[in-house]
Amino acid sequence: ELPLTTALFSALRVGTRPSRTFWAAASAGAAVVIAFTVQQSGGALSSADAYLFGALLICAAGYTEGGRLARVMPGWQVIGWALVLCLPLTVPVAAIALAYEPVELTAHSVTGLLWVAVGSQFLGLVVWYRGMAAIGIPKASQLQLAQPLLTLVWSVLLLGEHLTPAAPLTAAAVLVCIAVTQRARG
Incomplete structure (x- = not known):
């Protein structure tokens, strides 16, 4: 679970000591x-869950480092440098993917890509890292517990x-758990 893992990484890497x-x-959240996810999926684990666990660790480490860096530099620079540092990996992978799945550019697809890249991701992460710097990585991470709930509401x-x-x-x-984490002394 990404919010809890991010809080744990923050405790280890940044030295935060939540109550x-x-x-x-x-932990309850x-x-x-x-429990809800396992109940909805029938309770069976698959090999894909191992990949999800790896992604969980990588994302928690990335959020922790981003939150730590956002204390000393603006969020847009944190995201910008992360993108630049990832280019040696992402460009070759994108080239391979394009060889297997050609792209048909339309106004609709380009608009969607720009929204996801600039609006949803870049600007969203700028705000996210600013929040992490302002209230602390552990508390900010727990706000992500609301994300699955919002997904359900929108669906x-x-x-x-x-x-x-x-x-x-x-x-x-989950909302009770989020409220308690936000009010807990650090």
């Missing part, structure tokens, strides 16, 4: 989300999805 109340609420509103009875209960439990 026991914070850790209890963060992670447990609630994991109902935009796609007409139907919620299981467990979804609102899970949402309420």
Whole structure:
């Protein structure tokens, strides 16, 4: 679970020391989300879960480093330098991917790509890292627990999805956990 893992990495890398109340609420929030996810998926793990676990560790380390750097440089520079440093990996991988899946450029696809790259990702991460610098990496990381809840809400509103009875209960439990982590002394 990314919020809890980011808080753990922050404690190890940055030396933050959240209270026991914070850790209890963060652990409870992670447990609630994991239990809901496992219940919804039928409880079976697959080899893809190993890749997800690796991604979890990489993302938590990246968020921690980004949050640490955002204390001394603007968020747009943190993101910009991360992108520049990733170019030696991303350019060859993109070239290989393009060889297997050709791109058909349309106004719609270019607009979508620009929105995802500039709006959703770049500007979103600028705000995210500013928040991490302002309130601290552990507390900011716990706000991500709301992300699955927002995904459920938007899937109902935009796609007409139907919620299981467990979804609102899970949402309420997670919101309580988030509130406790935000009020816990650091």
